[in-house]
Amino acid sequence: MIRSSDYNRRKFLAQFSSVASLGAVSSWAPWAVQAALAAQSPAANDAVRIGVIGTGRRGRTLLLNLMQAKGCEVVALCDDYAPHLDQAAALMPKPVRRFADYRAMIDAGGLDAVVIATPLHWHARQTLDAFDAGLDVWCEKAMARTIGECRAMVEGAKRKGRVLQIGHQRLFSPTYLDAIQKVRSGAIGTVTQVRASWHRNTSWRVPVPAGSGLEERLNWRLYRKFSGGLMTELATHQIQVANWVFDSAPERVMGSGSICFWKDGRDVYDHVALIFEYSGGRKLVYTSHLNNRRYGAEEQIQGSKGTIEPALGRFYSEAAPPVPGLAKLAKDVANNARRPIPIGGRTWWPELPVTTPGEDLAWGEYDESMLQFEGFADAVRNRQPLPGHLREAYNSSVASLLGEQAMRSGKAKRWDSRMSFPA
Amino acid sequence: MTQPLPSFVHRFSAMGTRIELHLFGDGAKAALANALQAVIDAVDDALTIHRPSPTTQLNERLRGGGVAVIDEPILRNALQASIAGHRKTGGLFDPAFGPHAAGLAHVSLGDAGEQIVADRAIAFDFGGVGKGFALDCCRPVLAGAGVESAILSLGDSSILLWGGHPLGGDWPIAIPDPCGAEGSLAELALRDCCLSVSSSQGAGQTATLRPDTGIAVSEPRTAIVAHPSGARAEIFSTALLAAHSDERACLVAAIKGEGGMAIIVDHAVPANSALQRDLAEAIP
Structure with missing residues (x-):
């Protein structure tokens, strides 16, 4: 039986990797092209042995993706919090090795690569340790807690000749790929602004067993020593989209952050508003908070000829509606009537939001998380990282951390040469 | 029963506004509409101040006054038309502005329009006259196509009426x-x-x-x-x-x-x- 997801997957891969599209797409999404070609290769079935470090909620989601991705075989699980490890093990179709210490898992051998989904402050250490053990790494975004650590991860991968891939699934999403294709083709004209937001109405706090002393371990996202909060856990995704649209990293960022609503002992902001400035004065205007979800997570790519809202899968043209007087003329002529043409009058109208429904972005549904892992497996097998991918991830992580610095200092922060992607 | 009159409607955005073209009669074809759009886009590309263009380059060069060479023929023609209009209207029409208004009074253009001299900081925004200029640039295309009746609206307030009404008169x-x-x-x-x-x-x-x-x-x-x-x-x-x-x-x-x-x-x-x-x- 052919499932609709199989059909969509085949259709997408065939369309995306067709000769006609390869040339153009290779210039702005070479990682996705390589992943799409790899996913259709017979070698894709040669499994890469993977150990998953961190089996909390996100780690378990990744585990489910890995189990569906071609060429990925999860052979070990690791978490120092037993309930999470048990929950992950229960998802596996057959028993795998279990570890409470990631070092022990690495030292036990039998792995080609690790997938890291631990709290942010662990990413750099665990990545570098995996490299030292000769393993390749797929790491959840954001890359690391500090800009220096982000650099160290990239430099470590280069020095050791290892694959390092970061979890930015939008870089593989059919909808986002279509959005960027439209941007690159000029379909929405000159893009000067991306407006993005990630709004939730939740404390973002997970329950902690009473008296367990696990508050900081389980709610690590709420504490600065472990996480950049909204910036590293959410904004990185959308900064990555803006960087992709503008084909560069931001030059400067300014912002304001505050603990506005959830005054519950956390020390990361629950409300951030930032402006990331790109060359030529182009901007990403970003907000994220935790006390209203009306607009959810979305990006608005705003061009002179149209708007793309990839999260909603919508494309809007700036094309103006027909001139009423000329519509009347056309109708009159069709009816063989010659009547006065009302034109040349008022040209000023209130500038209210346009509420036309727009058009669907192409390619529809396909689980991009599978493709990113298939691309990773191919990179591990062939010792060839997905081209361009790590730079995109690095730039978005560094920009998110720079934004955090701007808010903490109350000063605009400039992207300087020390932050550039390591050569 | 009479056959309906052939017609073709084309809408697009350019020059910061909505543009709508209605062609009537045997020449009412997409190819002509596209050719007219190309003409208008070319004028827009030359005269826009909303993205890099020959006009923004000129404005950059004249930020402190001085001399600038004008290579772009559309810009050159628009400047010549503007200066002629400025003179004809006693200075009431002026698409140039500087610190104290009255911009074109401080500008001189070479006879062939190839060089401009400004004795003070000045910048051009061709706005409405640019639309009128674009309409003029469309005329030869319509004439060459042999179309008898057309109406072209740039922003509803700049309109070319080509020939007469499609039903006569x-x-x-x-x-x-x-x-x-x-x-x-x-x-x-x-x-x-x-x-x-x-x-x-x-x-x-x-x-x-x-x-x-x-x-x-x-x-x-x-x-x-x-x-x-x-x-x-x-x-x-x-x-x-x-x-x-x-x-x-x-x-x-x-x-x-x-x-x-x-x-x-x-x-x-x-x-x-x-x-x-x-x-x-x-x-x-």
Whole structure:
């Protein structure tokens, strides 16, 4: 039986990797092209042995993706919090090795690569340790807690000749790929602004067993020593989209952050508003908070000829509606009537939001998380990282951390040469 | 039963506004519409100040005054047309602005338009005259295609009426009242000409400045000019909008002398008009 997801997957891969599209797409999404070609290769079935470090909620989601991705075989699980490890093990179709210490898992051998989904402050250490053990790494975004650590991860991968891939699934999403294709083709004209937001109405706090002393371990996202909060856990995704649209990293960022609503002992902001400035004065205007979800997570790519809202899968043209007087003329002529043409009058109208429904972005549904892992497996097998991918991830992580610095200092922060992607 | 008249409608955005073309008769084809769009896009590319263009390059070069060479023929022609219009209107039309308005008075252009000299900081915004200029650039394309009847609207206020009405006779144009009053401000019968309508709807609702003072036109007023040339129609309608009452007669005479016609309407915004309501909603 052919499932609709199989059909969509085949259709997408065939369309995306067709000769006609390869040339153009290779210039702005070479990682996705390589992943799409790899996913259709017979070698894709040669499994890469993977150990998953961190089996909390996100780690378990990744585990489910890995189990569906071609060429990925999860052979070990690791978490120092037993309930999470048990929950992950229960998802596996057959028993795998279990570890409470990631070092022990690495030292036990039998792995080609690790997938890291631990709290942010662990990413750099665990990545570098995996490299030292000769393993390749797929790491959840954001890359690391500090800009220096982000650099160290990239430099470590280069020095050791290892694959390092970061979890930015939008870089593989059919909808986002279509959005960027439209941007690159000029379909929405000159893009000067991306407006993005990630709004939730939740404390973002997970329950902690009473008296367990696990508050900081389980709610690590709420504490600065472990996480950049909204910036590293959410904004990185959308900064990555803006960087992709503008084909560069931001030059400067300014912002304001505050603990506005959830005054519950956390020390990361629950409300951030930032402006990331790109060359030529182009901007990403970003907000994220935790006390209203009306607009959810979305990006608005705003061009002179149209708007793309990839999260909603919508494309809007700036094309103006027909001139009423000329519509009347056309109708009159069709009816063989010659009547006065009302034109040349008022040209000023209130500038209210346009509420036309727009058009669907192409390619529809396909689980991009599978493709990113298939691309990773191919990179591990062939010792060839997905081209361009790590730079995109690095730039978005560094920009998110720079934004955090701007808010903490109350000063605009400039992207300087020390932050550039390591050569 | 008579066959319906062939027609073709084309809409697109350019020059910061909506553009709509209606072609009638045997020449009403997509190829012609696309050719006309290409002409308008080329004018837009040369004259826009909303993205890098020869005009923005010129403005950069003249930020402190000085000399600039103009390589781009469309820009050169637009400058020549603007300077001619500035002279003809006694300075009431002026697409150049500097620190103290009255921009073109401080500019001289070489005979062939290849070099411009400004004795002070200056910048150009061709706005409406650019649209009129684009209409003029479309004329040869329409003539070459042999189409007999067409109407081309740039932003609803700069209109080329090519030939006559597709069903015969002149184009019956009814200018709506910009203040929202019922009925038309004026009804005209036109053929083979360009129409420019400029309006000020009161203080804060116009982009037109009086060049000698730099003060925005604050009187509710509409200037309607029909002229063989689109650029000249724009130049004169802008000048009429800015003109004091004692300056109008001279302008109207000049328009008539060039085969055109003009109507000027001074009007108050009715207290309960739709416009008044919109203004009330738009202004906090």
